[in-house]
Amino acid sequence: MMALIQELKEKVLSGGEISSGEALCLAVTEEPEIVDALLEAAHEITLHFCSQKPDLCSLINAKSYLCAEDCGFCSQSSHYQTGAARYPLMEPEEIVRVAKQCEKKGVQSFCIVTSGETLNAREFEQVLETFHRLNAETGLNLDGSLGNLTAGQICKLKEAGMRRFNHNLQCSRDFYPKIVSTHTYDKRMETLKFLEENKVEICSGGILGMGESREDRIKLAFELKAYDLHCLPINILNPRPGTPLCNQLPINPLEIIKTIAIYRFIHPKANIKLAGGRELNLGVYFQEKALRGGANGLVVGGYLTTAGNPLQEDINMLRRTGFLVGANQEQPCCKGSQTSVTSC
Ligand code: SF4
Numbered sequence: 001m002m003a004l005i006q007e008l009k010e011k012v013l014s015g016g017e018i019s020s021g022e023a024l025c026l027a028v029t030e031e032p033e034i035v036d037a038l039l040e041a042a043h044e045i046t047l048h049f050c051s052q053k054p055d056l057c058s059l060i061n062a063k064s065y066l067c068a069e070d071c072g073f074c075s076q077s078s079h080y081q082t083g084a085a086r087y088p089l090m091e092p093e094e095i096v097r098v099a100k101q102c103e104k105k106g107v108q109s110f111c112i113v114t115s116g117e118t119l120n121a122r123e124f125e126q127v128l129e130t131f132h133r134l135n136a137e138t139g140l141n142l143d144g145s146l147g148n149l150t151a152g153q154i155c156k157l158k159e160a161g162m163r164r165f166n167h168n169l170q171c172s173r174d175f176y177p178k179i180v181s182t183h184t185y186d187k188r189m190e191t192l193k194f195l196e197e198n199k200v201e202i203c204s205g206g207i208l209g210m211g212e213s214r215e216d217r218i219k220l221a222f223e224l225k226a227y228d229l230h231c232l233p234i235n236i237l238n239p240r241p242g243t244p245l246c247n248q249l250p251i252n253p254l255e256i257i258k259t260i261a262i263y264r265f266i267h268p269k270a271n272i273k274l275a276g277g278r279e280l281n282l283g284v285y286f287q288e289k290a291l292r293g294g295a296n297g298l299v300v301g302g303y304l305t306t307a308g309n310p311l312q313e314d315i316n317m318l319r320r321t322g323f324l325v326g327a328n329q330e331q332p333c334c335k336g337s338q339t340s341v342t343s344c
Pocket residue numbers: 067068069070071074075076077078114115116117343344
């Protein structure tokens with residue numbers, strides 16, 4: 001196995017790609033010393049292809065709950081009684097006010113997230129106005145996570161200043177029907193295609209620990225290879241009371257960090273970010289191992305319906321693991337209302 005890890009690492013470093021069969025061979029590894037070698041190799045790939053400056057993002061949950069979809073991991077689905085905060089789309093004024101506060105505190109990237117699979121026409125116009133105002137009144141990198149969009153809507157948002165769009169595939173195509181019944185995998189892929197056609201930076205990943213198999217995790221990574229990913233956020237299920245996955249048993253942390261390392265082999269150039277559920281499922285010890293084993297970024301400042309670490313703790317962790325974090329990123333980060341994941 002050690003020889004295979006070295007061979008595949010050299011292949012990736014020289015611009016080659018690993019196959020799903022090779023990824024699956026890596027995934028069966030369970031001996032700690034071999035997992036460590038896999039992590040080391042993944043880190044070498046990260047250092048070769050990615051910046052040592054982590055790309056930190058913060059988000060605002062601009063519309064919470066009230067969602068007609070039935071994603072089994074999500075406390076914002078109106079199919080479930082979860083107690084999540086519920087409010088309609090925030091007014092532009094309020095979002096701009098929060099964004100300016102964030103900017104003052106050193107935040108560089110600001111993502112507007114809304115619950116629901118799509119925005120209605122009125123909501124879309126309101127979000128568009130918000131992006132125009134943020135573009136005119138702040139120097140922030142502006143990102144969105146607004147569900148499925150048409151090509152025309154993506155074009156308008158780009159013109160209004162949106163740089164990057166988050167749209168997670170969540171899991172493998174095979175596993176998806178076990179988690180969601182109200183919309184299709186193909187619909188989500190269509191939005192990713194529109195993003196690519198309009199040259200909007202793509203942020204897309206998934207959630208580990210929903211009961212999927214190792215094969216499903218590898219299949220998700222290969223589904224994502226269809227796109228030129230800028231970011232690949234990895235959420236780990238934080239079971240929310242009231243959702244169908246509320247009693248899901250946690251996934252072994254070693255399995256998580258191994259998966260992240262293999263994702264680095266499959267996506268050598270993407271920013272692989274630890275996102276929602278990282279604190280609960282990995283603690284500091286395994287987050288640090290992940291940051292030395294293929295991951296190179298964090299979603300900071302809390303998620304949609306759960307709180308995160310204080311930013312300073314995350315900054316310290318990034319520095320301990322060798323990442324370069326600017327002095328202007330040491331201030332506390334903004335937080336919208338707080339799903340355990342980072343997007344729809
Ligand atoms: S993930 Fe998004 S689309 Fe799915 S239930 Fe939650 S808010 Fe709705």
